[in-house]
Amino acid sequence: MSQSSDNPITKSIVLAITGASGAPYAQRTLHALLDAGIHVHLVISDAGKRLLHDELQISTSDLSALLPKPLDDYAGELTIHNNKNIGATIASGSFKTDGMIIAPCTSNSLAAIATSQSQNLIHRAAYVTLKERRKLLVLHRESPLTLADIRNMETITLMGGVIMPATPGFYTLPQTIDDLVNHITARILDQFDIKHNLAKNWADQLKENKQQDKLARD
Numbered sequence: 001m002s003q004s005s006d007n008p009i010t011k012s013i014v015l016a017i018t019g020a021s022g023a024p025y026a027q028r029t030l031h032a033l034l035d036a037g038i039h040v041h042l043v044i045s046d047a048g049k050r051l052l053h054d055e056l057q058i059s060t061s062d063l064s065a066l067l068p069k070p071l072d073d074y075a076g077e078l079t080i081h082n083n084k085n086i087g088a089t090i091a092s093g094s095f096k097t098d099g100m101i102i103a104p105c106t107s108n109s110l111a112a113i114a115t116s117q118s119q120n121l122i123h124r125a126a127y128v129t130l131k132e133r134r135k136l137l138v139l140h141r142e143s144p145l146t147l148a149d150i151r152n153m154e155t156i157t158l159m160g161g162v163i164m165p166a167t168p169g170f171y172t173l174p175q176t177i178d179d180l181v182n183h184i185t186a187r188i189l190d191q192f193d194i195k196h197n198l199a200k201n202w203a204d205q206l207k208e209n210k211q212q213d214k215l216a217r218d
């Protein structure tokens, strides 16, 4: 796969998928990162695998269905880690990455991260990301929230993490579920300054809305 000229070749990001509703966000984020030439370290919790199956009909025994191309085409660009392997590269701060995205993130994993628990690789990698002062983006999905969720979000924010609720905006005038998924994925990539063509930012959207208003008036 060719590297995007807009993004540095060395960029690598940990992408964790946990068992919250929103598997399409995970798949779109994975595709967008690979498209941008980012090396992805992918790790999926057991509940995350179940959600991939329930929401995208992707079998846990054949994760290649998560990808747009055969797994072999991603040699050197995608590393899939076992969530039980707490000795994986991404469990160490000396292994450099450009940050971590947890999409979607459960309240369970939110709590584990807020309390610095490291009983699986996802939680350890998130801990490492925070301790090394790298960007941790948590796409949390649960509704409504408990006070524990809110306090855990506050704690992670105070540690430098970014909490992003999986709530798409409607100012882009979405027509399909794909549009909504793209909107959230675009905001995730924006957090890491990764170029994409998934959705417009608000300034560009305003311009387009004004053009449409003018066309409607003329």
Ligand SMILES: Cc1cc2nc3c(=O)[nH]c(=O)nc-3n(C[C@H](O)[C@H](O)[C@H](O)COP(=O)(O)O)c2cc1C
Residues within 6 Å of the ligand: 017, 018, 019, 020, 021, 045, 046, 047, 048, 050, 051, 054, 105, 106, 107, 108, 109, 141, 142
């Ligand atoms: C179909 C389904 C949907 C779920 N959706 C959510 C959700 O949106 N948010 C959440 O916090 N937990 C959700 N859960 C519960 C988590 O999967 C469960 O707490 C699990 O232990 C989380 O483990 P993990 O954080 O290691 O992925 C869901 C479970 C199932 C089976």
